[in-house]
Structure formats: structure tokens, C-alpha cells
Amino acid sequence: MAIKKVCIIGLGALGILYGHHLTKRMPKGDLRIIADQERIRRYQSDSVFCNGERCEFNYLAPEDVEEPADLIIFAVKYSGLNDAIKAVKNQVGEHTIILSALNGITSERIIGQTYGIDKILYCVAQGMDAVKVGNRATYDHMGMLVFGEQEPGFISERVREVARFFESMAVPFEAVTDMNKRIWGKFMLNVGVNQTVAVYESNYGEIQKEGAARDTMIAAMREVMVLSEKEGTNLTELDLKYWLNVLDPLCPEGKPSMRQDMEAKRFSEVDLFSGAVLELGKKYGVSTPVNEELYRRIKEKEAQYHLLA
Template sequence: MVIKTVSIIGLGALGTLYGHHLSKIMPKENLRIIADSNRIARYKKTGIFCNGERCNFNFITPEENCEPADLLLFTVKFDGLQEAIESVKYHVGHNTIILSALNGISSEEIIGQTYGMEKILYCVAQGMDAVKIENKLTYANKGLLCFGEKEAGIVSEKVKSVADFFTRVELPHEIDTNMLHRLWGKFMLNVGVNQTVAVYKSNYGEVQRDGEARNTMIAAMREVIALSEKEGVSLTEKDLHYWLNVLGTLSPDGKPSMAQDVDAKRPSEVELFSGTVLRLGKKHGIPTPINKMLYDQFQLIESSYAHF
């Protein structure tokens, strides 16, 4: 299948980054940004800016009937996933390929429960250092999308179609034939980096150099390694160093999404990270004290929002 039409739901950092990139290459009518009418009105009034350039998006509401997309990309926060699944129903057809760039290790299965796992390719967004403040996104590194089938060792026609499309539109990408391992590796990084930078109220630079914050981050990541073995994924120290190298490519002044949430006094994805680690730790009888500390810190941080 040749991918010609793309729908994106979620205009956070990733949705804005990918949407802006594609909008400069694709015919406007072939790229659809799904949003409710109130959001669309706000976006049109204030504009959305990517590295100082105003984005030229083709918006469509969830209620509008349309031809299904060849490729559907989820870039919402996890707490908005169920609403997003409802909102994209007119964009999913028999041949639609779905990618989820959400954090965590569960969004593909959740989307697949509604639209069928046969439409899903597993996906990890890595290496970007995008920061979005209100309607303005800035980034130094675009990173890349890694994707593949859930079943290890195969490169399906769906995978080839997406790779061909990303090559045509010059979007950095990589095919991975062991996506569960990649998904857990990114989860490990997020558990360490997202939470530590937010709790230490800092930036990537703080965890790129030796010190207490970096030690905390690595200790949280090692707790994920211990759990991964019990979950049949088996991350290793080699994986830890791979993801630390990815971290080293990011702008020191950048911040992960959880730190941006704390700055804006928004609810975070802590349940997706240390919350998941604590639940798996309890399931397997493995202590996870660093993630317990980070989880508790987030409860204190978020409980303070009501006072502002």
C-alpha cells in the first residue's frame, strides 16, 4: 500500500513537531489534524508555532465524516487516550495503519482493543528534545520514529509501507524487528529521565553530568531492568548504556514532558512511569525503592497545585 493520507490526533510536542514537518511536504488536504471545535477555534486564533514558524494545519473535528486515513498517528497524553480513540473513528478503515507515539508500554494494546491489533505497528519516538510552552514549540533535535511489528523478527508489508512513506517525506525513522524490547528500553529511559528531571526541577543537562540527579535516574532505570526480566523482555546494562547515549544527544537546556507538566502545574504521567513500576514490583515481589521515592515526590508536587 502507498500511504497518501495521514491523520494526527494530539498537538502536544510530538504532534506539533510531526505535523509541522509533514505539512511542509504533503498536500494540505492529505494531512488532517483531529481536534474538537473549541480547540480548533483557539488554535486558529492564537496560532501554533514550531521553531518560530507558524504552522499551517488542516483541522478536522471528530464529528466530520471523512475518508479513512492510510496512516493514523496518536500523539496525545496517556490520560487523553480513551477520548482520542473515540475521536478517530471516522479515520480508521480496513487498510489504516496505526502508530502510537505515546509513552509507556500499554497504548498499542489499548488502541488495538477497539480497532484490532492487525492495524497496529509498535512505535517508539526517541531522540527529540522538543519543549512546548503554550502554543510555541522549540527543538534542536527532531529525533526519529522507530517502529515494527509486535512479533519479533519480521518486516511486514505494513512496515515497508510506513518506511517508504517516511523516506518520501524525509522523516527520520528506523525499522526495529524487536519492538517490545525497544518499547521497554524507552520506558526505562522515561522512568529515569522524565521523573528525575521533574523532581529535581532541572533539565537534561542536570542528568547528563555526574551527580546526585544522574545517580537517581540510573538507579530508577535499573529497577526497570530487574522487572523486565520477569516480564520476559530482559533488558540489560547494555540497553541502559544505549539509552544513556541517546540522552547524551539531547540539548542540555531541554526538558522532558513531565518536567514541562510540573512547570505548568499540570497533572503528570507519573502513574504511567513509577506507578507502573510499583505495580509490577508488587506483582513480582521485587523492591523498587527509588521509584517509590519518585512517586511520593510527585504526590507532594501535584498536591501543591491546588494552592496556586
């Protein structure tokens, strides 16, 4: 079955980046951006821009009924996941494939509880340096989507379908047979990069060079490595090196999503990162002092929001 109808839910930096890219290559009616009526009115009134170009999106409200999508891409924040799951209900059909580009290690399981894990391909978005300010997203590196089945060792026909579609759309991708390790590796990167840049109030450039920030980032990542052994994923120093190599080419002035959230005085996804690390540390009796300190400092910063309002 060829993929023709695609839905994206979530117009953060990643959703805008991939949505704008696909609008240039798909018939307008075949790509749908799912959003509630209030957001749609705002998007249509203010417009949405990607690298300075106005995005020509085709919006669809949750209550609208159309032919089910062949592919749905979740690009929302974790805090919006439950609402997003409800919002795509009318777009999910018997053969729909779902990709979740959310951070963390739990979104696929949560989506699968509603629509069935058999509809989910595990996915990570890596290597992009997109930044969103207001209704404008900019990026230097598009990065890629990495996806595969939860079970290791094989490339399924569903994976091949998505690969063929992305190839035809010139979307950078990698289809892999070790998605559990890749998801944990991206989690390790997020724990290190997002939190360190947020706490140091800096950007990618600060952690691409030697110094205190980069040392903190790597120490936080190594705590995830220890936990991955307990979980049976077994990240190694080679995995750490791989993800540091993903980080190094990013635009030095770019910033991860957590830093962008904190600049805008929005509550971050810290509970997905150090929050999850602390829970796993307690579960396995593993000390996680670096993540404990990052968690404390981020929560401390967020506690000041109401004082600055």
C-alpha cells in the same frame, strides 16, 4: 498500498513537530490534524508555532467524515487517550495503520481493543528534545520514530509501507524487529529521565553530567531492568548504555514532558512510569525503592497545585 492520507491527533510538542514537518511535504488536504471544535477554534485564533514558524495545519473535527486515513499517529497524553480513540473513529478504514507515540507500555493494547491489534504497529518516539510552551513548540533534535510489528523477528509489508512513506517525507525513522524490547527500553528511559528531571526541577543538562540527579536516574532505570527480566524482555546493561547514549546529545536546556507538565501545574504521567513500576514490583515481589521515592515526591508536588491556584 502507498500511504497518502495521514491523520495526527494531539498537538503537544511531538504532534506539532511532526505535523509541521509533514505540512511542508504533503498536499494540505492529505494531512489532517484531528481536534474537537473548541480546540480548532483556539488553534485557528491563536495559531500554532514550531521553531518560530506559523504552522499551516488542516484541521478536522471528530464528527467530520472524510476518506479514511492510510496512517494515524497518536500523539496525545495518556490522560487523553480514550477521548482520542473515539475522536479518530471516522478516520479508521479497512487498511488504516495506527502508530502510537505515547509514553508507557500499554497504549497499543488499549487502542487495539477498539480498532483491532492488527491495525497497530508498535512505536516509540526517541531522541527528540522538543519543548512546548503555550502554543509554541521548539526543538533542536527531531529524533526519530522507531516502529515494527509486535511479534519479533520479521519486517512486514505494513512496516515497509510506513518506512517508504517516512523516507519520502524525510522523517527520521528506524524499522526494527525487536519492538517489545525497544518499548521497554524507552519505558526504562522515561522512568529515569522524566521523573528525575521533574523531582530535581532541572533539565536534560542536569542528568547528562555526573552527580546526584544522574545517579538517581540510573538507579530508577536499573529497577526497570530487573522487572524486564520477570516480563521476559531482559533489558541489560548494554540496553542501559544505548539509552544513555540517546539522552546525551539532547539540548541541555531542554526538558522532558513531565517537567513541562509540572512547571505548568498540570498533573503528570507519573502513574505510567513509577506507578507502573510499583505495580509490577508488587506483582513479582521485587523491591523498587528509588521509584517509590520518586512517586512519593512527584505526588507530593502535585498535591500542592490547588494551594498555589
